[in-house]
Amino acid sequence: MSIAMATFHFDLVSPEKLAFSGEVDQVDIPGVEGDFGVLAGHAPVVATIRPGILTVTAAGSQQKIVVLGGLAEVSDKGLTVLADVATALPELDVASFAETISSMEAKLPEKVGDELDRAIERLDHYKSIQHQISTTAMH
Amino acid sequence: MASLKDMRVRIASTKATQKITKAMQMVAASKLRRAQMAAEAARPYAEKMDAVISNIASAAAGPGAPVLLAGTGSDQVHLFLVCTGERGLSGAFNSSIVRLARERALALMNQGKQVKFFCVGRKGYEQLRRNFDKQIIENVELRSVRQLGFVNAEDIAAKVIARFNAGEFDVCTLFYSRFKSVISQIPTAQQIIPLVVEAPAANAGPATSYEYEPEEDEILAGLLPRNLAVQIFRALLENNASFYGAQMSAMDNATRNAGDMIRKQTLIYNRTRQAMITKELIEIISGAEAI
Numbered sequence: 001m002s003i004a005m006a007t008f009h010f011d012l013v014s015p016e017k018l019a020f021s022g023e024v025d026q027v028d029i030p031g032v033e034g035d036f037g038v039l040a041g042h043a044p045v046v047a048t049i050r051p052g053i054l055t056v057t058a059a060g061s062q063q064k065i066v067v068l069g070g071l072a073e074v075s076d077k078g079l080t081v082l083a084d085v086a087t088a089l090p091e092l093d094v095a096s097f098a099e100t101i102s103s104m105e106a107k108l109p110e111k112v113g114d115e116l117d118r119a120i121e122r123l124d125h126y127k128s129i130q131h132q133i134s135t136t137a138m139h
Numbered sequence: 140m141a142s143l144k145d146m147r148v149r150i151a152s153t154k155a156t157q158k159i160t161k162a163m164q165m166v167a168a169s170k171l172r173r174a175q176m177a178a179e180a181a182r183p184y185a186e187k188m189d190a191v192i193s194n195i196a197s198a199a200a201g202p203g204a205p206v207l208l209a210g211t212g213s214d215q216v217h218l219f220l221v222c223t224g225e226r227g228l229s230g231a232f233n234s235s236i237v238r239l240a241r242e243r244a245l246a247l248m249n250q251g252k253q254v255k256f257f258c259v260g261r262k263g264y265e266q267l268r269r270n271f272d273k274q275i276i277e278n279v280e281l282r283s284v285r286q287l288g289f290v291n292a293e294d295i296a297a298k299v300i301a302r303f304n305a306g307e308f309d310v311c312t313l314f315y316s317r318f319k320s321v322i323s324q325i326p327t328a329q330q331i332i333p334l335v336v337e338a339p340a341a342n343a344g345p346a347t348s349y350e351y352e353p354e355e356d357e358i359l360a361g362l363l364p365r366n367l368a369v370q371i372f373r374a375l376l377e378n379n380a381s382f383y384g385a386q387m388s389a390m391d392n393a394t395r396n397a398g399d400m401i402r403k404q405t406l407i408y409n410r411t412r413q414a415m416i417t418k419e420l421i422e423i424i425s426g427a428e429a430i
Binding site for chain 1: 177180181183184185187188191194195288289292348349350351352353357358361362365368369372
């Protein structure tokens with residue numbers, strides 16, 4: 001594409017650090033009610049995020065970041081994502097992630113009612129992240 | 140009067156103490172730097188969280204607002220979440236937090252209110268136990284935690300919310316020490332349940348009208364417990380930085396005091412030694428004259 005795309009400001013913050021800050025072309029966010037992409041000039045929106053993989057496109061290259069739930073806010077100042085945990089995909093410890101999943105599975109029988117539903121949903125999200133990691137790692 | 144040997148031993152022991160306090164001061168200084176960085180790294184998240192919450196909260200206020208925001212409508216039972224350090228040797232750090240909590244508690248109890256305590260950190264628990272043993276409902280120790288993580292704060296927040304939902308208290312206040320500078324840490328009380336939302340500044344212009352996905356109240360319901368954890372996390376990090384700051388200045392004082400003491404002791408030691416030499420000389424001379 002010869003025309004340069006408009007960029008916007010994107011901050012990714014987790015309680016422990018500022019994980020990403022800079023001008024980007026596009027960010028794809030795993031929302032609770034479905035994935036959505038944010039481009040410059042997006043309408044103001046506040047959306048909850050499910051555990052999943054967030055894709056940042058900046059200067060022609062893509063960066064994938066694993067976020068475990070949080071909140072996204074688009075305003076005229078740009079996009080802010082408040083992530084519970086944010087880890088860049090190459091830095092993710094696959095072994096400990098698998099361990100988290102198996103410990104979540106082990107805890108399932110203790111839960112009842114709404115809590116059980118939520119735990120199962122969360123577990124599904126985690127598993128789909130794991131699936132995506134293992135398939136993208138092949139190439 | 141102490142013999143010269145006793146004095147030498149005392150001086151040596153004071154010197155050993157000085158070495159220890161000096162080492163502790165330097166360790167505290169390097170840990171302080173890391174704690175300060177952690178506190179700063181957590182700031183953007185907390186600020187953004189505040190901004191988003193006050194945005195949504197002003198829209199969702201009114202009847203039907205979540206209880207974490209609106210409160211139970213009563214202020215009869217108070218929960219004090221008192222965060223202190225796990226260790227001492229840090230000057231007045233722990234006791235100034237406890238003192239603030241104790242004063243507030245006594246004031247409330249005089250008004251006929253009920254106060255319960257939730258202690259985070261061993262030192263605060265030990266001090267509060269003396270006055271309010273029966274009122275301490277929970278005690279969390281973070282002694283085994285090497286690096287404070289958000290999970291620690293989440294655990295505490297989950298416990299607080301569980302007790303709130305069980306109707307054990309109406310108002311929750313967080314006590315910690317705000318890190319202002321190395322020499323100044325301010326014990327602070329902050330009400331976290333019901334949440335105090337700052338009104339958006341009047342000159343900020345019209346608030347952006349957001350689309351919400353899912354609905355506002357649903358987002359808010361998920362966000363409020365998170366915010367509680369964030370506030371606690373921030374308090375823990377501030378506390379951590381304050382602790383090392385307080386320890387650093389306490390140990391700096393201790394090192395200086397030890398230096399003064401060594402100087403005084405050495406002076407007395409030298410005087411005594413000279414007096415003894417003079418005495419011996421007099422004895423020898425008068426002995427020689429007698430012959």
